[in-house]
Amino acid sequence: MAIKYGRPIELREVARTGAQATPALDLTIRPRRNRKAEWARRMVRENVLTTDDLIWPLFLIDGNNKREAVASMPGVDRLSVDQAVREAERAQKLSIPCIALFPYTDPSLRDEGGSEATNPDNLVCKAVRAIKTEFPDIGILCDVALDPFTSHGHDGLITDGKILNDETVAVLVRQALVQAEAGCDIIAPSDMMDGRVGAIREGLDRAGLLDVQIMAYAAKYASAFYGPFRDAIGSAKTLTGDKRTYQMDSANTDEALREVELDIAEGADMVMVKPGMPYLDVVRRVKDRFAMPTFAYQVSGEYAMIAAAANNGWLDGERAMMESLLAFKRAGADGVLTYFAPKAAEKIRAQA
Numbered sequence: 001m002a003i004k005y006g007r008p009i010e011l012r013e014v015a016r017t018g019a020q021a022t023p024a025l026d027l028t029i030r031p032r033r034n035r036k037a038e039w040a041r042r043m044v045r046e047n048v049l050t051t052d053d054l055i056w057p058l059f060l061i062d063g064n065n066k067r068e069a070v071a072s073m074p075g076v077d078r079l080s081v082d083q084a085v086r087e088a089e090r091a092q093k094l095s096i097p098c099i100a101l102f103p104y105t106d107p108s109l110r111d112e113g114g115s116e117a118t119n120p121d122n123l124v125c126k127a128v129r130a131i132k133t134e135f136p137d138i139g140i141l142c143d144v145a146l147d148p149f150t151s152h153g154h155d156g157l158i159t160d161g162k163i164l165n166d167e168t169v170a171v172l173v174r175q176a177l178v179q180a181e182a183g184c185d186i187i188a189p190s191d192m193m194d195g196r197v198g199a200i201r202e203g204l205d206r207a208g209l210l211d212v213q214i215m216a217y218a219a220k221y222a223s224a225f226y227g228p229f230r231d232a233i234g235s236a237k238t239l240t241g242d243k244r245t246y247q248m249d250s251a252n253t254d255e256a257l258r259e260v261e262l263d264i265a266e267g268a269d270m271v272m273v274k275p276g277m278p279y280l281d282v283v284r285r286v287k288d289r290f291a292m293p294t295f296a297y298q299v300s301g302e303y304a305m306i307a308a309a310a311n312n313g314w315l316d317g318e319r320a321m322m323e324s325l326l327a328f329k330r331a332g333a334d335g336v337l338t339y340f341a342p343k344a345a346e347k348i349r350a351q352a
């Protein structure tokens with residue numbers, strides 16, 4: 001007799017006539033037993049998101065007592081330094097271990113060479129010092145790349161339309177040094193130039209900054225999902241062309257492994273895959289191959305999609321947020337940079 005799903009096919013017509021009349025299936029194994037109640041589901045749960053998994057990116061702007069909404073990221077503001085200090089306090093109260101800082105640089109300070117990046121008194125350095133003075137126990141991560149500082153919106157120096165690798169790396173080392181000297185704990189090169197992790201490590205070590213960690217944006221893809229971030233830091237309108245000669249082609253994953261391997265060899269303490277949700281396969285491959293602390297960046301476009309759908313009533317925003325963050329844990333990530341960090345932390349605490 002043909003058997004499908006443990007039930008004689010001949011009986012299927014009979015089964016449809018009504019629940020009462022349905023004979024019990026002859027199933028020894030019923031996976032639903034382990035899902036029968038919340039306590040039972042908790043017992044077999046394989047992955048858990050905690051506040052320790054969250055890194056919260058903040059946007060900075062000049063001024064005092066200022067908060068400016070980012071239109072394409074509902075619920076996210078650009079913050080003056082004093083307000084960023086308040087958010088650092090909020091992060092600490094929520095047990096978020098680390099925040100990341102991104103500046104909206106005044107257009108008058110942007111130039112071809114991104115010189116403001118190496119100013120020891122730029123917005124990022126000021127914010128690092130102010131936050132560390134009040135809350136020395138919260139981790140601070142600073143991005144290393146020139147895009148918030150260049151008039152053309154690229155992450156590196158350009159000559160004749162070409163991004164110059166080695167010349168850019170020299171500037172990035174100086175940028176990393178001013179940030180580390182201001183008190184930044186984790187330097188996070190996001191520029192995708194070749195050799196920058198090694199050069200930055202050497203620069204930090206020479207300056208005696210041996211404890212400053214490096215989280216390499218090791219596999220960063222040229223992605224459409226960065227759109228709202230460029231709005232937030234003010235490079236959306238100025239960016240000329242695209243970043244495909246330095247950021248990765250979204251078709252590739254072997255290449256991601258080679259990039260990660262290089263950054264580890266050059267001294268990265270932690271590696272990152274970016275964007276997040278569309279690249280969970282890459283997160284899994286990187287974690288399995290290298291067994292390094294591996295992070296994912298749930299980028300602005302991922303945030304915007306969920307936030308916009310929730311605001312339209314098309315999604316349960318909180319559930320979509322938590323599900324999207326848990327997906328990173330399932331893929332093997334040790335943590336997530338996410339604009340949802342404070343909301344997610346509040347939710348995690350409410351559940352505890």
Ligand SMILES: NCC(=O)CCC(=O)O
Pocket residue numbers: 143145190225226227228229230298299300301
């Ligand atoms: N270097 C940091 C980013 O590029 C963030 C991108 C995003 O959130 O879209």
Ligand SMILES: [Mg+2]
Pocket residue numbers: 192193194195218259262263
């Ligand atoms: Mg690389």
